[in-house]
Amino acid sequence: MAEIIVKNGFVIDPARKIDGDVADVAIKDGKIVDKVGSGAKVIDAKGKVVMAGGVDVHAHVAGPKVNVGRLFRPEDKLFKSPMAQDKFRVESGFSIPSTFKTGYDYARMGYAFVMEAAMPPLHSPHVHEEIHDTPIIDEGALPVFGNNWFVMDYLKKGEVENTAAYIAWLIKATKGFGVKLVNPGGTAAWGWGLNCLSLNDPVPYFEITPAEIITGCLKANEYLGLPHSVHIHQNNLGNPGNYQITIDSLKLAEGIKPKNKFGREQVMHSTHIQFHSYKGSNWGDFESGAKEVMDYVNKSKGLTIDLGCVTLDETTTMTADGPFEHHLNGLNHLKWANVDVELETAAGVVPYVYDPNIKVCGIQWAIGLELGLYAKNMDRTFITTDHPNAGPFTRYPRVIKWLMSKKAREATLNSLKHKDKVIDATHIHGIDRELTLYEIAQMTRSGPAKCLGMSNIYGGLAPGMNADVAVFDLNYKNMPSDPEKIEKAFQRAACFIKSGEIVVKDGEVLDHGHKRTVWVNVKMPENPQVKRDIAQSFTKDYTVGIDNYPVRDYLVPHPFVIDVNVEA
Amino acid sequence: MATVTLKPTKVPELMLEGYTISPDTFAGKTPAQIAGLEGREGKIKVKLGDFFEVSGSPGKTATETDIVIAGDCSRVKYIGNKMTAGSITVNGNADMYVGGWMKGGRIHVTGNVHSFCGIAMEGGEILVDGKAENYVGCAYRGDWRGMRGGTIRIKGSAGNDIGTFMLGGTIIIEKDAFIHVSTHAEGGTVIIKGDVEGRVGGQMVKGDIFVLGKIKYMLPGFKKIATVEKEVDGVMATFDHYIGDLGERHPKSKGKEIFANLYVKAAA
């Protein structure tokens, strides 16, 4: 591979506490190095910002429910698909782009790694088929565990070790990355059309509570010492008054210590927390609970969060929180898709229009930004839109603009039909904070990489790390007064080098690069009981054979495997 | 007003996608420029001039532009696509998507039209002297926002799926229709002057349907509540007033459920 040197840019690398120093970044054989020879290809970054490739900790980009969204929304493509360029595959879709467009769009924004946020284990070959068809970006996928029969069964009996052994087996079988919980217990209850709206609602038949599932999985995750912590979508998402249950479930992480060899400090990642920070008792007196939630998060070391910002677009909601999507469908009466997955999970998909003319949507928009603006530790607070739930990932640059510019926030606030009511129900109007480029780099690079236990690979520009380097057309010393220019700069990177190859130049994709699938291989001593339980369940309860369940190697042709060794 | 005349000179081998045939695109252009406008025949980029002789000249704006197609367009799709003003007259038949996504202006087809006439229309008028195939004034696949405004008048008969997901505007079919009228509609008015086979107002939430002929198979979800006198398209008549679809959800206004209305001309 050729040598490249990115010269004279303003380097922002929070992983090494570098904030705007003018420096060169040298690249050789796909890695960042100290220096390169004089023959290296020169990228002139003078007057521009240089950051590591972006790391997305949570997005729904591949798999069955994403594809249901694509399939059942032809109108998401109508007049909205960009023109294909020569040498590239056709791009389709706005809120749920095709796999090709997903890869190209992330690359255009300078993103190197994206975590698919919810993989139904039974459908893991599908998830990997899609990842395989998504160009450029590296991806991993989190299998869901929070409503899994094995997990509930073992934890009901208090068997953390067996739970851990099962988790290890499933992550390996699905070539997954970590432990995702979605509405723990609630989605299992949805198998009978029910839900668990509090932490103490027992799951029908399994007689275990969401609190017990969460605590058990936290323990099992640290027992295994996985790179990532438990990654949770809490119960009672999207309902007024849910901020209290959110804080209560965050509290379950107290007293659990991170145990891993990957530099991860948190034991729980609480995702798209915007949807969980609602006060009020109904949609009429609905208001922001961002302050209360962030007061707790700011003082708790064992937590990381991502925002899940509402971007005021027409989008497609999709989650393994099956009962929530059913509930949402009852509110907006649009089409509703649902997939209950035997023994494991469920998923729902409903289109949604975050209409700036609707008060609640304006409040949701404000809450997402408030959470980011109230955050004290930006290395533990990440930018997401829970793509595509609160908005498509292609709106990250807009979220960055809002976070960096009070002027931009006020402009949007002024465009809301119920501006005054939104101001009354939120804090946004009174917040003057404007985040810096350094803080944005923490929230999109160093922070999420560390949270995923991959801070030695992604999210920084130290020698030895993966050569993912993004150049943005922003002058660090002389930031534009027009916030639109910030959005524009982050929408289309001036240059993006992925694994040492120039894949984007002047905002246009040049090359398909070399994508990889990152998965975690947990090696631990055989657990005969768990092995027997799995075998028995495949004979009796599943409808596929155990031979045909684990993802075959050829479906993941470019693996990057992180080994975890668990001692007996 | 200024008139541009397109005289068909060649029948496309496949179908011509004439999405540039609209006052909005023609306005302010010379005949030569119009002849050079793009169309598609399969993957081949063609020019309107390959299929039409262009004469006359358009106005400066769409509003001031009338287009006359002096001949048959049975193999031309997308006439008047997304147009906002001005007029188009087709002296003959036209293929699919006449007045698709139209926002304003007038289209008059003297012959028949194929399917998807007035799909997702927002405003303006479409008049068809002949008959229409399926999907008059329907929504695009998957979209819950169908026809929102404007008027479509088909002087002949129409096929199935009339006004699917309709939200507003008026569709008048002067002769018979087959099945599925205003399915999933949440507004708008459909008037069928002839007979309908059945499935009128299925899954309908709100809106009005008038049938001046007979409905062969009534849906079980419609219930007769009254007999009323109404004026429809300039004619007074006595109608049996049904509400429905009782199987579907309905919004409430001031505590009362709002149903869709189906008026069927009462037997004399």
Next chain:
Amino acid sequence: MPKLITQVGCPYCGSSCDDIEVLVSDDGTKILEVHNACIIGTNLFFHANDSTRPMLPRMRQPDGSMKEISFEEAVDWTAKTLLAAKKPLIYGFGSTNCEGMSAVGRVAEKSGAVLDNCASICHGPSFLAIFDNGYPSCTLGEVKNRADVVVFWGCNPMHAHPRHTSRYSIFPRGFFTQKGQMQRTIISIDPRQTDTAKLADIHYMLDQGHDYELFDAFRTVLRGHDIPDVVAGCKKEDIIRGATAMKKARFVMIFFGMGCTHTDGRNHNIDIAISLTRDLNSYTKASIMAMRGHYNIAGPGQVWSWQFGFPYCIDLSKGTHAHMNPGETSSIDLAMRDEVDCFVNVGTDAGAHWPIDAVKHVKKHPFITIDPNYCMASEISDLHIPVRIAGVDEGGVVYRMDNVPIQFKAVLKGLSGVPSDEELFDMIYERMCQLTKTEPVWLAAKEDRKYPVKV
């Protein structure tokens, strides 16, 4: 020693059973025994033993006869024909793996083709209903483990999906359904006295073509309104009895088939069935599922949705974006309206399944069949290219009717020199790139793809 291969997937119906056991000859070229499969599945496996299977492409000669040619010539002719056509139609994919469906995407983009699959003449109306109204569904294991009221509407699995009822829907003893059939109420809605109807606790023998009215009646009754004494030939009290059974169930499962999708109203029959399913979820748990026909006919819907955003009827002729509107871009409509000028029939038999008039229209232009076997389409083609049989001598991912991906394995060694669908499409694509002097677009992930066998 013959080898017994277990947990083999069956390349027949949408049940995609993966518990088949196949005894294969020592040299891996002959199937000796097949266990667990239904009679049709069994025969599909044995069919692979047929020594007369085509091994080389055959090209129509000026005198009308077919002559064997090399794969290289066949690839070249196909590439040139696709490039020369203004709007080719590539149709089929009822019986192949997802790898082939993925590879054909490149060929279709490069040739500006319309890409369509057998759903177009089968469960296409179900897609239209899903676009308009969603799809509250589940995997088949949920049916086995939970369902206590199972509705078969316009479908007859006892004949069309022979092991469906024993593996998933009527007989199996599941986790919460330990008593199996005893615990399930079976409702059949069919104008005919089918073998599935004979198993039913309630059989509605409705008037043919009036499914929509009957669904509307169920919905109206569920909302507490009155209905006429007879709807679609069914008595009011029977309708109320069925509606009550569904409402009181713990888990209602509605399976529907061609009886709904190919009678008047088509998509609307499915659409209102989806509405009924949604309504039932206000009282209990309910799910709905299309009885997809072939073992991987759900596959193209998945693969093409992630590649292009649409499951079928995908018009790529613009080169800049994909367009879909069944009624316009659906195979039969395109054929009948003379909108295509080249036809490629892949892994299906358009000659047998299409209306004869539609076949006559596409027959005016170059007609290519890609299929492991001789079929009606292959015999009227200008070119027939044989490929390996997905699920027998070629593995790969297939999607079961509930969209669960199942990784099928090959049980036989492939015929020497005969490529898989994927390999063939990649060869055609590369040839098209050579002819147009353009660089092929392989995503990085394709770099070490299983490369075509040397031919």
